[in-house]
Amino acid sequence: MSSGVRCKNCGSTEIEVDNARGDAVCTNCGTVLEDNLIVSEVQFEEVGHGSAAIGQFVSADSSGGATNYGKFQVGSGTESREVTIKKAKNGITMLCQQLQLTNHYMETALNFFKMALARHLTRGRRNTHIYAACVYITCRTEGTSHLLIDISDVLQICCYELGRTYLKLSNALCINIPSVGESWPCFSMFKFIHVI
Template structure:
């Protein structure tokens, strides 16, 4: 943090530790920044001559990094794919809710149910239309809306 000063004591002796992800004033001990994200990419070579990135994918919606082994390898692909999946699910849920004459609040609640199911990997191996319909069904039950859903 060259050129910056501590807001507590005015000292310019600031220690930035990328491993911890923080910046600390060495004069008074105040933590000036926490959870600093480093915008550097590092690669390592494996035994077969291939290269892989070092680090973790940090989602905008979760705290922390990847939860499973190997998820950090294709970091950019996971987020884009998730956004496409959520957009398509919202389109399907919106179409179904419009057929049932449900309001925007029900659409949003059903989309939140879908997002929760997606984050818990409950959508894997299931037709998206069935998952979307189940989310609309749960919304109708929780909101007390009398609708009959048939597939």
């Protein structure tokens, strides 16, 4: 497919422009003339149960080029990352409400989740474990009286699995979490005395 542009290397006008890949290549000598083209036209392709747009999706908050190549479904309205963050916000909000934590703690935990998501630390882990670990990291950094077992009881998940997820996230995110140390027995004792 000729685009009317000349190759800088050999002078040929046989340039193939592939909008799906986002590049322009000289078919005579193979020189890549342009990479990561952004075009204003939209091409559609029929798929099994509807149509799909062909091209690259560039996120609004992207600092680089395109993040996804190939086809993306038309009419979805939101990016996958936005859906993931919305689900996380709902899950973290429900957990914070059950633990009687304010919006400040919910927003802090959601920020920890966004950090984990940006570093691909959520892959291969259950959402509830990630949400719980982010809330627990928030509780530890903010100095609340919540223990890991409290979150485990609320969500009915294994405390050891939750602890492993918490350690992986806190280490990978390099979060300076204050240690409970020797004050831990007193810490939990005051918590349970307050309940009685």
